[in-house]
Amino acid sequence: MTAGSEYWSGRVVLVTGGSRNIGRAISRRFAADGARVVVNGVVAGEAEQAAAEMVDAGLDAVGWDADVSDPAAVDAMFADVAERFGRLDVLVNNAAVTMQGRVPFERLTIDDWDRIFAVNARGTFLCSAAAAPLLRAHGGSIVNISSIGASKAHRSAVPYDATKGAIESFTRALALECAPDGVRVNAVAPGAISNDRYENLPQDVQQTEVKSIPLGRAGTGAEIAAAVSFLASDQASYITGHVLTIDGGLTAQARQASSEIIIDAGGAEQ
Numbered sequence: 001m002t003a004g005s006e007y008w009s010g011r012v013v014l015v016t017g018g019s020r021n022i023g024r025a026i027s028r029r030f031a032a033d034g035a036r037v038v039v040n041g042v043v044a045g046e047a048e049q050a051a052a053e054m055v056d057a058g059l060d061a062v063g064w065d066a067d068v069s070d071p072a073a074v075d076a077m078f079a080d081v082a083e084r085f086g087r088l089d090v091l092v093n094n095a096a097v098t099m100q101g102r103v104p105f106e107r108l109t110i111d112d113w114d115r116i117f118a119v120n121a122r123g124t125f126l127c128s129a130a131a132a133p134l135l136r137a138h139g140g141s142i143v144n145i146s147s148i149g150a151s152k153a154h155r156s157a158v159p160y161d162a163t164k165g166a167i168e169s170f171t172r173a174l175a176l177e178c179a180p181d182g183v184r185v186n187a188v189a190p191g192a193i194s195n196d197r198y199e200n201l202p203q204d205v206q207q208t209e210v211k212s213i214p215l216g217r218a219g220t221g222a223e224i225a226a227a228v229s230f231l232a233s234d235q236a237s238y239i240t241g242h243v244l245t246i247d248g249g250l251t252a253q254a255r256q257a258s259s260e261i262i263i264d265a266g267g268a269e270q
Ligand SMILES: NC(=O)c1ccc[n+]([C@@H]2O[C@H](COP(=O)([O-])OP(=O)(O)OC[C@H]3O[C@@H](n4cnc5c(N)ncnc54)[C@H](O)[C@@H]3O)[C@@H](O)[C@H]2O)c1
Pocket: 016, 017, 018, 019, 020, 021, 022, 023, 040, 041, 042, 043, 066, 067, 068, 069, 093, 094, 095, 096, 097, 119, 145, 146, 147, 148, 189, 190, 191, 192, 193, 194, 195, 263, 264, 265, 266, 267, 270
């Protein structure tokens, strides 16, 4: 399966937080391979704008604003998918937030903790639960976006890393429950992936950020999208409950230099 094929033709894919950065790359990859893509976003109008740009490029996409932590908004989004398309083949749980900068554990507030868990963990649960009946009908698949922070801690990013650990446990537990229905559930755990925050860093800081990565550079959204597409496809038909690390070799090392900046996801209010 190569990018630009018609592999996903006739199939419907929903990507949460799909309007920018990694989510946008995932949305575009599925659409470029023929899927009808529902681009979810939380910033008013952003998902529609991203979808409109894809339509202008000859791809099939619609935008839908919904806060993934809000059960009513999530239910309305999946009801619309059912009504509009009558099917869902792939759910990508990509939406996430973290703190602005590094916040030491003792300075965290309960609101910080709850908001990050609400989007990253509850959002993944709510979307998966709402998608399940649709996915079951055609043997679909869920791909959750974790982080290497689930297994190797970022400094002073306790709630973010904890949500990603929860997402990986959720992936395995849900894979067991969904297997009898032919629905597979996997995750990818990215390392440092270029996004607008990374691209806006000064060149020397960018270089410091990637110097301990064996492949010597940040990854791209397209590289994450390729893995997500593979895991969701029939080529991965015997893979479920798996977490695929995509980090340029970062976590394969005995020692890793600690990064100063978290580029993983936007702040809570984004
Ligand atoms: N960039 C990295 O280096 C990196 C590394 C590891 C993991 N990740 C993960 O990859 C995913 C995408 O990260 P990114 O780098 O593209 O950052 P990003 O901040 O651009 O992506 C997060 C997306 O989620 C959306 N979002 C936030 N709250 C939402 C809500 N309540 N409802 C719906 N959407 C909401 C944001 O608007 C944004 O589009 C995240 O899950 C992140 O944790 C990123």
